[in-house]
Amino acid sequence: MSSPYQEIWQMALGEIEINISQANFITWFKNTALTEVIDGTAIIAVPNTFTKEWLEKKYNKLLLGTLRNINNSIKNIELRVSPTSSTPSPAPKYPTIDYQTAKEELSSPQQPNFPELHIDKETNLNPRYTFSSFVKGSSNELAMAASLAVCDQPGMVYNPLFIYGGVGLGKTHLIQSIGNEIRQRFTNKKVLYISADKFSNDLINAIRNNTATDLKENYKNTDILIIDDIQFISGREKSQEEFFHLFNFLYEKNKQIIISSDRPPKILPLIEDRLKSRFSGGMIADISMPDFETRTAILKVKVQEKNLAIPDDIIYFIASNIKNNVRELEGALNLIISSYKVQNKFPDITQAAKILSSIINPTKKITSYKQIINSVSSFYNISGDALLNKNRKKENIKPRQIVMYLMREDLKISYPSIGEKLGGRDHTTVMYACNKIDDELKSNKELEKELELIREIVYKSV
Ligand code: ADP
Ligand code: MG
Numbered sequence: 001m002s003s004p005y006q007e008i009w010q011m012a013l014g015e016i017e018i019n020i021s022q023a024n025f026i027t028w029f030k031n032t033a034l035t036e037v038i039d040g041t042a043i044i045a046v047p048n049t050f051t052k053e054w055l056e057k058k059y060n061k062l063l064l065g066t067l068r069n070i071n072n073s074i075k076n077i078e079l080r081v082s083p084t085s086s087t088p089s090p091a092p093k094y095p096t097i098d099y100q101t102a103k104e105e106l107s108s109p110q111q112p113n114f115p116e117l118h119i120d121k122e123t124n125l126n127p128r129y130t131f132s133s134f135v136k137g138s139s140n141e142l143a144m145a146a147s148l149a150v151c152d153q154p155g156m157v158y159n160p161l162f163i164y165g166g167v168g169l170g171k172t173h174l175i176q177s178i179g180n181e182i183r184q185r186f187t188n189k190k191v192l193y194i195s196a197d198k199f200s201n202d203l204i205n206a207i208r209n210n211t212a213t214d215l216k217e218n219y220k221n222t223d224i225l226i227i228d229d230i231q232f233i234s235g236r237e238k239s240q241e242e243f244f245h246l247f248n249f250l251y252e253k254n255k256q257i258i259i260s261s262d263r264p265p266k267i268l269p270l271i272e273d274r275l276k277s278r279f280s281g282g283m284i285a286d287i288s289m290p291d292f293e294t295r296t297a298i299l300k301v302k303v304q305e306k307n308l309a310i311p312d313d314i315i316y317f318i319a320s321n322i323k324n325n326v327r328e329l330e331g332a333l334n335l336i337i338s339s340y341k342v343q344n345k346f347p348d349i350t351q352a353a354k355i356l357s358s359i360i361n362p363t364k365k366i367t368s369y370k371q372i373i374n375s376v377s378s379f380y381n382i383s384g385d386a387l388l389n390k391n392r393k394k395e396n397i398k399p400r401q402i403v404m405y406l407m408r409e410d411l412k413i414s415y416p417s418i419g420e421k422l423g424g425r426d427h428t429t430v431m432y433a434c435n436k437i438d439d440e441l442k443s444n445k446e447l448e449k450e451l452e453l454i455r456e457i458v459y460k461s462v
Helices: 004-017 022-029 049-058 060-070 099-107 141-152 171-185 196-208 212-220 237-252 273-279 292-306 312-321 326-343 349-355 369-380 384-388 394-411 415-421 427-443 445-461
Strands: 033-038 041-046 076-081 161-165 191-195 224-228 256-261 283-287
Touching (some): 004 022, 004 033, 004 060, 004 326, 041 049, 049 060, 049 076, 060 076, 141 171, 141 283, 161 171, 171 191, 171 224, 196 212, 196 237, 212 237, 224 237, 237 256, 237 273, 292 312, 312 349, 326 349, 369 384, 384 394, 394 415, 394 427, 394 445, 427 445
Parallel strands (some): 041 076, 161 256, 161 283, 191 224
Antiparallel strands (some): 033 041
């Protein structure tokens, strides 16, 4: 029997593992456990002080970000040294290897062997992600069709295939499915999946260790290169330069390139234009929020995977209350399953509402217009000051108008008060801005998408 914390931790470990090197993963995460979550603080047990300090110094952001993605009621993390965390882990998928063994394995020339983690060493693909476990709906129809077309003729139809959409909507699942499918159909093709963040970090390390040539050769040898979350090379010039050369090299040889991102190529901040134009040269497909039918179908697939007969009314309850993120849907399902395991029966709807209250009714009200300013400034990668001051730089005008529009639409603040809060502007300027965005939204699909992505940041960060 596993607790909800163990399930959350297993999901988190799976996510972390694909983002860092295998050696680091084994050394730092093998004997850890999520023991509880108190008032939004996740308590993580670690085997010794050294690990605690290292995790705090190096992996704090990754840990918090990953846990928040799985359960957004988690706002902080606290690491505690606990001797019990080096006893066998209760989570069956992650048997414990004690710290000393991990260190020895790390220093031994052979790669340590952890078949239970299921990540393919050569491709970095997780076999769990397949087309058969991916539910098709109107929110992902185009992305899925393009992905299947790529599997039929890798490198020949849509190159690159660029898939974008918000957090937890299935980008990683879909692009890894392409990798797994091609591996099955074309056994001689070399597939490589890597997150852009890891691509960048590996490159920096390789340059430091004088092994950059080997690393680049390895990438050049791939037939299918899958890069996840390309937005993470924003502002990293060396990585962009290397990726640009790699892209051209592979592209000219008709090798398939698949890229995912949290937004369309055009509006990726701090990414060179030459790269953006390469990204836009093939097929761009988005994944958006799934509708009710798709959410229900996804839940049914997950239930089947878990081999449990969860009553339909609970499935409909989850599908109608959790709308924004497939990962949250799964999180809700896991909470229900955990409750079943403790109580030996499924909760009724009232009990389910209680169990899921932290996911369904998170205190997600915007309390401050500053939240909007921060989110818009991070989305467009300009400073908050640039939004507030009166300069007329072209690149600041639209973001500033969007801030005004959101303050009006979402917070219902009066025009004069918006003007006052944005560096003492006249209310007519604010009215003009709001009308302009409103007008433009009627015909500009791209702006509509931008606003959707910005709102996602605003509401996620609260
Ligand atoms: P993203 O990479 O866009 O943040 P993920 O691919 O990690 O999202 O998806 C989050 C979770 O939701 C994963 O467990 C994935 O299997 C599941 N998921 C997302 N979309 C679907 C879908 N259409 N069908 C089945 N599972 C899905
Ligand atoms: Mg992803």
